[in-house]
Amino acid sequence: LKALWSWAERSERFLVEEISVQGADRSHKETLIAMAGLQLQDNMLALDADKASEAVKAHPWVKTARVRRRFPHRVEIEVQEYLPKALVALGHLYYCDEAGDLVKRYSPGELTDLPLITGLERAALEPKDPAAQGQLLRALRLIDRLNAAALTPIEVHGDPALGLAFVDGEGGRIELGHEVTDTKLARARASKAALSARGMKPARLDLGSGRRGNRVVARLAEGGGN
Helix, strand or coil, X not given: CHHHHHHHHHCHHHECCEEXXXXXXCCCHHHHHHHHCCCCCCEHHHCCHHHXXXXXHCCCCEEEEEEEEECCCEEEEEEEECCEEEEEEXXXXXXXXXXXXXXXXXXXXXXXXXXXXXXXCHHHHCCCCHHHXXXXXXXXXXXXXXXXXXXCEEEEEEECCCEEEEEECCXXXXXXXXXXXXXXXXXXXXXXXXXXXXXXXXEEEECCCHHHCCCCXXXXXXXXXX
């Protein structure tokens, strides 16, 4: 049996003729193949699939990886990637997924239209401080709510004292405070529309202060009103 296996590991009957990669988007196909240590004309039986899977999983975008032999001549690499939800400013910029996990550092030149989350401290997030993690998750949920309310944010800022705020695509800053409700979001949208109808552009809308009840305090952008 040992002699048979030794022969099979050298036989041309089991050479790799095809390498397929599934699930790769931000992790490029050629990169994953190289990380797995695979080449065409390698022997299928000489492949350590578990070792190759672990090597592929080391790619920063790869969440799970599996390398499999498909006899007689094909090897499959199947990966599940992290899905970035936002960029988080922590001294440097980091991609963050929906669960609040930091995926990788942003590299200059990478194209992204993800919203930016600011106001967090790296020293608190790295050891998974519950308060900091909760703040990050609240910011991520707010992004979903703002998109659903047609208030697409380019930045969400968290402040322990003032609560949550966001910057919209027109550059206006909307202060929401600690309690974010559908009513507040509707008021923000209606206020922006009313000012726009009058040819005015807000630099800041404050809906966050409990002292003002249902009032919206607006500060107009320079040159943003008639």
